[in-house]
Amino acid sequence: MIATKDLEVRVGARTLLNAPGAHLRVQAGDRVGLVGRNGAGKTTTMRILAGETQPYGGSVTRTGEIGYLPQDSKEGNVEQTARERVLSARGLDEIGRAMSKQQDLMSNSEGDKLDKAIRKFSNLEERYQSLGGYEAESELSQICDNLGLEPRVLDQQLKTLSGGQRRRVELAQILFAASNGSGKSATTLLLDEPTNHLDADSITWLRGFLSKHEGGLIIISHDVDLLSDVCNKIWYLDAVRAEADVYNMGFQKYKDARALDETRRRRERANAEKKSAALHKQAAKLGAKATKAAAAKQMLARADRMMNQLDDVRVDDKVANISFPDPAPCGKTPMHAKGLTKMYGSLEVFAGVDLAIDKGSRVVVLGTNGAGKTTLLKLLAGVERTDGEGGIVSGHGLKVGYFAQEHDTIDGDKSVWRNTIEACPDANEQDLRSLLGAFMFQGDKLEQPAGTLSGGEKTRLALATLVSSRANVLLLDEPTNNLDPISREQVLDALKTYKGAVVLVTHDPGAVRALEPERVIIMPDGDEDLWNDEYMEIVELA
Structure with missing residues (x-):
């Protein structure tokens, strides 16, 4: 479970998010789509929820295991193989290496040294079994295959892999840690653009995996189909108001509800502005007479109250004006x-x-x-x-x-x-x-x-x-x-x-x-x- 209290997110002097009280909360069974325009603070908020960085104000409470896939996955030991990286999610890579070391000692030792190596190997093997070690290779192969990682890739060092392959390995590691082969887990998954570099078949498989995930899930994605198929809650970060709107519904219903909500707000504001203008006009007439000044003041106060009680109307998002100028002159084959x-x-x-x-x-x-x-x-x-x-x-x-x-x-x-x-x-x-x-x-x-x-x-x-x-x-x-x-x-x-x-x-x-x-x-x-x-x-x- 992850819960926030009076969360405030800033970058420099700019406030990205104010979420007073226990506004944002994810628990087992919640599959949350974190949405909003680029720059609204989705990735920054996700990093804070994952514990990678601290909020400007407020606090975040985390219980249970967290699996976090950042948008740019460049960390980790690039000398290890892809297989070792995935196995490291459960600590099986280190135990496996330790078991291999003891096996070598058992083959080349006698007497007390042999007995000691056997005892160590037995203890390691017991830990390995308790973590599902012998079934792990099958689970690993299944997850990696569904993410488009071929068996030959698993035995290559990470430094030899492409950016897309590295990304798939990081996703495989997180899903492997959160899975017992069926997708059932109490782990809270925080996934930032998990479909980057995935092919169509892998995305289809990922949708099914996440839809069955029994732990919590927060996902940032521009894949509308993924959000529609997986999410049962939506957190919308409004870049203009620096607020988060929580919708306890799926993505398509959220889009419909938000559109209706914005239509209502605009209609109410238009009506209020019309009434406010009439009150201001009437107050101006009354204000010209000294005996009516108090009544005019009351009318102005009423107009102000009417406007202040309205819900904010969402300001249209700014759009980048992207265009390429004419290129510099060049020859026929530059x-x-x-x-x-x-x-x-x-x-x-x-x-x-x-x-x-x-x-x-x-x-x-x-x-x-x-x-x-x-x-x-x-x-x-x-x-x-x-x-x-x-x-x-x-x-x-x-x-x-x-x-x-x-x-x-x-x-x-x-x-x-x-x-x-x-x-x-x-x-x-x-x-x-x-x-x-x-x-x-x-x-x-x-x-x-x-x-x-x-x-x-x-x-x-x-x-x-x-x-x-x-x-x-x-x-x-x-x-x-x-x-x-x-x-x-x-x-x-x-x-x-x-x-x-x-x-x-x-x-x-x-x-x-x-x-x-x-x-x-x-x-x-x-x-x-x-x-x-x-x-x-x-x-x-x-």
Whole structure:
């Protein structure tokens, strides 16, 4: 169970949430959808509920086990294998290693040393059994398979995995800890965008798993179908009022109830404003006569009371004005990649990939998770170097803009403003301020540390720096991840009208449709083909 008391959430001087009393509470059987626009404080609130950071005011009480999946999962020992990472959820990885050590001693010892090794092994094995160790491999394999993690991936070190694979491993670890194979558990799950990097089959399986989860659940997701199928409660964070509205109903009923509620509030306010205007007009007439001054004052007080008693009408959410300017001039083929190869130790990700990016061309990179899509974009961006003798040939006027899937281009310790001016050192300061304002960064928001931004806000910040760069080749790695529906549409509209070249990696079919690609690169082989609608089926299933 998780319960808050007088919770207050702030970032810098900005108040994101005031929740007086025991306003927010989740217990066994509650499946809560935490919703609101990007920047409303969903991720920050989730971190506080998980105990990762402290609230500005109030307190959070937690009982029982907590399973927390942050939006950006980059922590942990990258030297361990994916299998060890998942098993660590129950401490089975350490016990397993200790058992293997005692087995080695048993094989190479005699007398007292052998007896001691046998006793230790027996004690460890008893603990291993009590934690379901011998059944664990089957449970682990089932969960990982449903999340699209192949058996070969489980024995690879985390540092060799793609961002999408790492994300799936972190989700598998949390679900493994909270599961006995049936999804039944008293663990409270806190999941921030759990469907990022999942294919359609994995998302379907996850919906079923979470719908059967008997512990508490709080989930942040822009997957409307997931919220509709899983949630029986909704917490709506209002960025304007810095308040949380609690709806004890499913997502679709919440949407209907909120729409009706807003219609009622607007109707009541319109009626009240009409009556208030009439009272003010009448008071003005009476106020001209000294004998009627008291009556006029009462009328004004009545008009004020009438307006003050109204429920607030929700202010329409601000929308980022995202658009890409005309790219800088360049030659016919601004970028040509030859023989790109990437190895992790003895593991070959891909080899000998060739790719010519012509002026204004549209290219989609497809492949399963771990096929090297993100790595290919990093090589094209110059963030990583190719192994072997291949490389990038820069054509006339090449200017690259790179959007990193994990927001690696953003320095979390620096402010929004500092990140922007360092990314665009040649830009005019006033132009940058205007640009950031169009992307909904202004006032105190400019001095906010970038590391405290939500995933959607980081996406907007990264896109803002791309816009100011006037790049003629955009390398976009999952640019619509973490965006609310309105911001996502803004990005897709900007993509439709951009005149430069684009190389796109995405699981979002809408992004592919907006791009209208001409070519497709299939990884890890690097095979190139003209785009046709059959490839859209692969995107929709990926």
